[in-house]
Amino acid sequence: MTSPFSLTGKTILITGASSGIGRAAAIEVSRAGADCCVLVARNEKALKETASMLSESCRSLILSCDLSDADSIQSLVNDIPVLDGVVFNAGINKMKPLPFWAETDLHDIFGVNCFAPALLLKSLVRKKKLANPSSVVFTASISGHSNVSVGNGIYGASKAALTAFMKYSALELASKGIRCNAVHPGRVETPLIHKFTSEEDIRKDLTRYPLGRYALPEEVAWTFVYLLSDAAAYITGSDIVIDGGRSLT
Numbered sequence: 001m002t003s004p005f006s007l008t009g010k011t012i013l014i015t016g017a018s019s020g021i022g023r024a025a026a027i028e029v030s031r032a033g034a035d036c037c038v039l040v041a042r043n044e045k046a047l048k049e050t051a052s053m054l055s056e057s058c059r060s061l062i063l064s065c066d067l068s069d070a071d072s073i074q075s076l077v078n079d080i081p082v083l084d085g086v087v088f089n090a091g092i093n094k095m096k097p098l099p100f101w102a103e104t105d106l107h108d109i110f111g112v113n114c115f116a117p118a119l120l121l122k123s124l125v126r127k128k129k130l131a132n133p134s135s136v137v138f139t140a141s142i143s144g145h146s147n148v149s150v151g152n153g154i155y156g157a158s159k160a161a162l163t164a165f166m167k168y169s170a171l172e173l174a175s176k177g178i179r180c181n182a183v184h185p186g187r188v189e190t191p192l193i194h195k196f197t198s199e200e201d202i203r204k205d206l207t208r209y210p211l212g213r214y215a216l217p218e219e220v221a222w223t224f225v226y227l228l229s230d231a232a233a234y235i236t237g238s239d240i241v242i243d244g245g246r247s248l249t
């Protein structure tokens, strides 16, 4: 009998699969036995690199798309096969203290982090691209959950909005057999954090992490695998924090 933790036979779409957590997610989903990974991001070359890292038994479908553009999301959906799972993971950040925000920053961050998953989920449901049963996972953040820090307000707000959207989706889609959950990572060792934080600030920040280090991308991906699997068949509308104890300090 197949383990309920296995993804054997499943087709899983991952956004932001060209880098960091999304790339690790695709690799771990393939290692868990998935039949096909649908890889979405803008950088097609990097998506091909991700595809080359998947387990041999897992097929890949590369769909290059700018998720900040609603029309591109609409046409993307036509190329997507029926899915057993989705990880809405693509995200961006711009760290700026409140007086320095521009309106465009708000649109950019909310556009990718929050509006894109909302629009893509709506289209997937309308076009019947989510199987019954299926599982949807949102990459949120402790910044929108329990951890407030200077300069991260719009990002945190976008992730809090995403989390609220997850809960409403879980309620509305339960009757269609679609589960929705969010994971809330603390800092993860990916290119995203080094874009905005100096090495000195990272050293200071690490002292707030009881486990003494940031997460590895695959440590977030393993929770995606669990939530995508049948082992999580009775979990919907939930938040899972993956932060090495950061929320405790």
Ligand SMILES: NC(=O)c1ccc[n+]([C@@H]2O[C@H](COP(=O)([O-])OP(=O)(O)OC[C@H]3O[C@@H](n4cnc5c(N)ncnc54)[C@H](OP(=O)(O)O)[C@@H]3O)[C@@H](O)[C@H]2O)c1
Pocket (backbone or CB within 6 Å): 015, 016, 017, 018, 019, 020, 021, 022, 040, 041, 042, 043, 044, 046, 065, 066, 067, 068, 089, 090, 091, 092, 112, 139, 140, 141, 142, 184, 185, 186, 187, 188, 189, 190, 191, 192, 193
């Ligand atoms: N790293 C952390 O410490 C941390 C902590 C908590 C939550 N998170 C969340 O985890 C997720 C992944 O972050 P990461 O750390 O892996 O960052 P990353 O390495 O910078 O990856 C971000 C991914 O998002 C994609 N993306 C960005 N803008 C896009 C757009 N307009 N259209 C399509 N794809 C787009 C990027 O692909 P292209 O550039 O190829 O388009 C890339 O694959 C994000 O939602 C982030 O907010 C990260």
